[in-house]
Amino acid sequence: MDTALDFHKIIDAIETRYGKLDAACIDAMLTRLKPLQAARETRLVKEGQYADKTYYIIKGCVRAFYIKDGKEITDWFAFENEFVCSIHSFFNRVPSPHFIEVLEDSWLLEIDRDAAEMLSRAYHSFETLQKNVVIHTLLKLQNRVEGLLFENAHNRYQHLIAQQPDITQRIPLMHIASHLGITLETLSRIRHPKYGI
DSSP: OGGGGOHHHHHHHHHHHHOOOOHHHHHHHHHHOEEEEEOTTOEEEOTTOBOOEEEEEEEOOEEEEEEETTEEEEEEEEOTTOEEOOHHHHHHOSBOSSEEEEOSSEEEEEEEHHHHHHHHHHOHHHHHHHHHHHHHHHHHHHHHHHHHHHSOHHHHHHHHHHHOTTHHHHSOHHHHHHHHTSOHHHHHHHHSTTTTO
């Protein structure tokens, strides 16, 4: 998949979403970004692992999930042009409380913590990139928390579809139900055309 590794297009996509990068920063980034092809069900991070890498999704999607009482609880989805990492582990240097799993055959860019810290010290535009990625993540998390606290299941599902219209073709319904905090049966009723009648 040669087009997936067109770094000029990748950088353009990053800049469009997160802000401009100066030329020297881009050159330095390209020497430290590691292309990674990950097959479906690859676990990028495991619970208890010290995770010192963050990933940019060129193509594909991933989820973060916890295991509680033997049950998987999906916390997060990330898609093309988003960054994902075990935030607690990456920033606080503690064991990851969750797993990060690839849901489709995916193309990623990997950058380790030491390289990210060096780039942030050396280039203001990379520091700004990091800040904007964190803001994007916090806003997405806040929307999810507010949905769980204040919206019914139907509205939570509708907002998820509005954000990612093809999600039901890409992600198993059991993971979507878990993410929404509902059962698979409830999700099936919501998706039925006669829901609410």
